[in-house]
Amino acid sequence: MRLIQHGEHTVLHRFSRFFLPMFCLLWLAGCVAVKDAPVGRPYVVSNVVKLEAPDLNKEQKTVLEERLVGFVADSLSVPSRLVLGFTQILKPPVFDSSTLGTSQYYMNGFLNSEGYYGASFDTVLVKFDTVRRSNKFFQLEKTRRVEVKTEFRLKLGKPIRIDTLMYAFSDSSALRNDTLMQEMAIANQYKSGLKKGSLYSKQAIAAELDRLTAYYRQNGFFRMSRAGLLAEVDTTDPSLVNFDLDPIEQQLAAQKEKKILQPVSAFLKGPAPIPIFLNSTMLTAFSFIPM
Known part of the structure; x- marks a missing residue:
């Protein structure tokens, strides 16, 4: 086993002294899950589609579920970005229950264009979570927020x-x-x-x-x-x-x-x-x- 020489130890010390804190700050910044969230109103943080499609394999089912999420109403879609491997939500939309029906309509139209005319929406789940978050990084005072997660469940039917x-x-x-x-x-x-x-x-x-x-x-x-x-x-x-x-x-x-x-x-x-x-x-x- 080779021992670390004095000069190498100095280089490692300098690296850890200057670059490690900077990396930690960037990592913490990436952990900020929600940015510029609405105050005092419930907002959407995720939309999920669950398919019951026995005729599709796992990969086909996953791809179709991801494509269907892209057809939720614009006022229900959640803008996000990746920061150092972490997902950050930017200005999430205020939750409006009327957009659920609109999203179902858009999804059904997409399925029709793919040859699935027998699809039926089984359930739409809406989950409300109360959390404490700050709007900006390093903001000490945190306020209560109500986050909304939607889940569309549907049976695909025969194509x-x-x-x-x-x-x-x-x-x-x-x-x-x-x-x-x-x-x-x-x-x-x-x-x-x-x-x-x-x-x-x-x-x-x-x-x-x-x-x-x-x-x-x-x-x-x-x-x-x-x-x-x-x-x-x-x-x-x-x-x-x-x-x-x-x-x-x-x-x-x-x-x-x-x-x-x-x-x-x-x-x-x-x-x-x-x-x-x-x-x-x-x-x-x-x-x-x-x-």
């Missing part, structure tokens, strides 16, 4: 999955199918991201529209534009695919669907038509047609 992809393009409004555009669509179908069994989402449909638009323009159909394509839905139970329903009505529709599966078809309209058929717990048919 919509694609069953069959079909095209029905034509080169004019008078002709249907059996045209150059139809032949091109079928020949290039293998490049579509809409595969049998894959999850349906608005992003997947939009990506298919963009792919078709680019494909036709690259092959001489220069008047083809993404704006000329429209997705329609046709079903014997319109409530299942009505994206404008509020979360409560959507939940009632999902419960009704569990008893009776209704056939659903959707159409993509454009300069020439494109049918597509989807199948899942909620959608039994989906198709695209051009305008």
Whole structure:
């Protein structure tokens, strides 16, 4: 074992004398959990989403929960930053119970866009904690604060999955199918991201529209534009695919669907038509047609 020489001891002593106190001050500054908190009013310090999703693995579930937290109402979101590995909350928002319903609405809209139309909010927990904090670092006098933590619990339900992809393009409004555009669509179908069994989402449909638009323009159909394509839905139970329903009505529709599966078809309209058929717990048919 090597002994520390006199000169090395002096260097270590100087380091501990000047840098250690500075490091401690920075560490203590990073420990300040809440900065500029509202006085005399409860404020939000955290939002959490808990999913009941047996079809997802642990990683998928965690990722989806984190994405859902990003859809809480702006007046409920908690701004924060990392200081030396510690989370510091900056000017937390005053708690307003009306933002809970707004957050549920935003989350449900996001889940719909991902193909989950049967999600239901089970419980929203709101926890109030009374603490004593100071607003500024080194402020000796501490005041009582009421911190609020929210937790959204929901059941994800079964997603919509694609069953069959079909095209029905034509080169004019008078002709249907059996045209150059139809032949091109079928020949290039293998490049579509809409595969049998894959999850349906608005992003997947939009990506298919963009792919078709680019494909036709690259092959001489220069008047083809993404704006000329429209997705329609046709079903014997319109409530299942009505994206404008509020979360409560959507939940009632999902419960009704569990008893009776209704056939659903959707159409993509454009300069020439494109049918597509989807199948899942909620959608039994989906198709695209051009305008």
